[in-house]
Amino acid sequence: MSLKSIYGEILNEHNLRPMNKRELKDPTFTLEGKNPTCGDDIILQLKVNEEGIIEDGGFTGSGCAISQASADIMLDLIIGEKKERALELASKFMGMIKGEASEEDIEELDEAGILKDISHMPARVKCAVLGWHTLEEIFKEEDQKGF
Amino acid sequence: MSKSPYKKDFPIFENSSCIYLDSAATAQRPRQVIDAEREFNERLNANPLRGLYDLSMKATEAYESSREAVASFINAEKSEEIIFTRNATEGLNLLAYSYGLNFLSEEDEILTSVKEHHSNMLPWQMVAKKTGAKLRYLELSEDGSISEEELELKLTDRTRIVALLQVSNVLGSTEPIEKIVKLAHKKGAVVVVDGAQSVPHMKVDVRELDVDFLVFSGHKMMAPLGIGVLYGKKKLLSKMPPFLRGGEMIESVSLGGASFAELPHKFEAGTVNAQGAYGLKAAISYIEGIGFDKIREIEDGLCEMIFDGLSKLPYVHIQGSKDPYKHNGIVSFTIDGVHPHDIASILDGDGIAVRAGHHCAEPLMNYLGVQSTARASLYLYNDEEDVRAFLEKVKNVRRWLGLES
Numbered sequence: 265m266s267l268k269s270i271y272g273e274i275l276n277e278h279n280l281r282p283m284n285k286r287e288l289k290d291p292t293f294t295l296e297g298k299n300p301t302c303g304d305d306i307i308l309q310l311k312v313n314e315e316g317i318i319e320d321g322g323f324t325g326s327g328c329a330i331s332q333a334s335a336d337i338m339l340d341l342i343i344g345e346k347k348e349r350a351l352e353l354a355s356k357f358m359g360m361i362k363g364e365a366s367e368e369d370i371e372e373l374d375e376a377g378i379l380k381d382i383s384h385m386p387a388r389v390k391c392a393v394l395g396w397h398t399l400e401e402i403f404k405e406e407d408q409k410g411f
Numbered sequence: 412m413s414k415s416p417y418k419k420d421f422p423i424f425e426n427s428s429c430i431y432l433d434s435a436a437t438a439q440r441p442r443q444v445i446d447a448e449r450e451f452n453e454r455l456n457a458n459p460l461r462g463l464y465d466l467s468m469k470a471t472e473a474y475e476s477s478r479e480a481v482a483s484f485i486n487a488e489k490s491e492e493i494i495f496t497r498n499a500t501e502g503l504n505l506l507a508y509s510y511g512l513n514f515l516s517e518e519d520e521i522l523t524s525v526k527e528h529h530s531n532m533l534p535w536q537m538v539a540k541k542t543g544a545k546l547r548y549l550e551l552s553e554d555g556s557i558s559e560e561e562l563e564l565k566l567t568d569r570t571r572i573v574a575l576l577q578v579s580n581v582l583g584s585t586e587p588i589e590k591i592v593k594l595a596h597k598k599g600a601v602v603v604v605d606g607a608q609s610v611p612h613m614k615v616d617v618r619e620l621d622v623d624f625l626v627f628s629g630h631k632m633m634a635p636l637g638i639g640v641l642y643g644k645k646k647l648l649s650k651m652p653p654f655l656r657g658g659e660m661i662e663s664v665s666l667g668g669a670s671f672a673e674l675p676h677k678f679e680a681g682t683v684n685a686q687g688a689y690g691l692k693a694a695i696s697y698i699e700g701i702g703f704d705k706i707r708e709i710e711d712g713l714c715e716m717i718f719d720g721l722s723k724l725p726y727v728h729i730q731g732s733k734d735p736y737k738h739n740g741i742v743s744f745t746i747d748g749v750h751p752h753d754i755a756s757i758l759d760g761d762g763i764a765v766r767a768g769h770h771c772a773e774p775l776m777n778y779l780g781v782q783s784t785a786r787a788s789l790y791l792y793n794d795e796e797d798v799r800a801f802l803e804k805v806k807n808v809r810r811w812l813g814l815e816s
């Protein structure tokens with residue numbers, strides 16, 4: 265089982281021309297996520313309104329095609345969604361990476377579904393989840409602060 | 412020599428079609444080594460150094476004969492100067508704990524370099540922190556080497572330990588150990604050489620180099636995983652306290668204390684990896700059967716082929732010397748627009764194994780101004796077919812990521 269099939273049009277498009285790779289002017293949250301084994305490093309920013317809707321999001325940083333594309337696809341999915349829905353998608357994504365997601369879950373994850381085979385390649389799993397993990401951390405920190 | 416005559420000695424190549432270019436991480440094992448381990452398990456196994464019966468004596472003999480083989484391989488004066496460890500990392504930690512922590516103090520300095528593997532850096536950082544000694548780093552010249560001026564600048568009357576690798580696992584460069592040892596000894600420092608990447612590929616003669624300590628790992632020279640070597644001059648090892656304590660390393664024990672066994676057993680606490688040592692002996696004899704001249708010829712020839720091939724690709728950049736003969740079969744490279752992990756994953760899809768990452772040398776990566784690199788590394792069983800396949804597939808990497816090649 266190789267990962268080569270993952271490197272296709274969708275991944276390349278999001279890696280080469282990531283629409284969400286930009287700095288936000290007035291983000292509500294900013295958090296850095298790091299993958300120490302390969303030096304991937306992203307800074308995720310979210311703008312969340314009072315109703316808990318993610319109005320805007322962006323990421324900066326550098327990393328492999330998988331971490332970059334995954335973060336870009338994630339933002340496509342969660343911008344315009346409520347925080348709870350974003351976390352639900354994150355948990356489905358994590359499930360998919362563990363090889364535990366149903367067909368429907370993967371369907372819901374839309375373009376992020378291209379990364380499902382990464383579960384066979386433990387060394388690259390961290391790249392795929394970097395953006396999603398950082399997202400979960402942002403809201404975990406928020407909860408701890410008791411917003 | 413299109414196909415390697417040695418490939419047939421390595422069962423893994425019968426069972427896997429993998430084009431293996433990651434020998435600097437760990438080498439493959441020839442049948443001779445695998446058979447030696449089996450022989451030990453099927454005919455010689457008992458707890459070595461303990462028993463009073465035939466099998467245990469056979470196990471002991473197998474183990475001690477391996478020590479002698481190692482001693483003669485690196486030309487140590489006495490076999491008791493050979494301590495078996497798990498790997499190079501353990502050897503370096505043994506030195507840090509037993510020598511560093513006991514013989515260094517605030518006024519002293521430890522000298523190492525920015526290009527070390529973390530295994531030859533973190534133990535010394537620990538010693539510096541605990542003893543208050545100062546840890547100094549040799550920096551590199553343009554071509555990745557350590558200049559004599561840099562050495563003379565940083566080597567002082569306070570330097571007690573100089574810890575350096577002989578061959579870099581990233582750049583493939585070789586340090587002039589003999590010269591460094593002379594300078595260090597003039598200042599009264601002991602020299603620790605990390606031979607993890609040199610001992611598998613070149614004759615390392617500890618007496619000719621006059622090094623005080625040398626560490627290396629068996630698995631990078633075709634021996635089994637889990638066996639390594641620390642060489643130390645007897646007069647130094649004798650004054651060092653044990654690193655680990657327990658069985659097999661004592662002379663006598665009472666409730667109040669213990670007196671320790673003679674060298675080398677003082678440093679080999681607990682039941683030892685005798686089958687691994689026996690496998691290492693077989694690996695040494697395999698290497699000696701082929702000879703380092705031949706090994707060098709194979710590695711240099713293939714390395715030159717890689718250089719020629721990659722130099723035709725303007726978007727590929729090789730780290731370190733421009734001379735393929737100065738790489739010891741190690742080629743670290745980057746591809747414009749492609750993260751090294753993606754290079755490795757895409758090549759893996761073509762059945763080619765290369766390493767990607769910081770190669771346990773993060774400070775060196777910072778120094779080189781890259782986050783990570785991909786690395787192809789060679790050994791005697793590689794051949795032109797391997798290199799041709801590698802070069803062919805490297806050409807396609809950028810295209811896989813939607814870039815122009």
Ligand SMILES: Cc1ncc(COP(=O)(O)O)c(C=O)c1O
Nearest residue numbers: 498499500528530580605607628
């Ligand atoms: C230069 C160098 N030193 C030390 C080591 C550590 O070897 P081991 O992991 O076998 O202890 C390595 C292996 O990666 C190395 O390349």
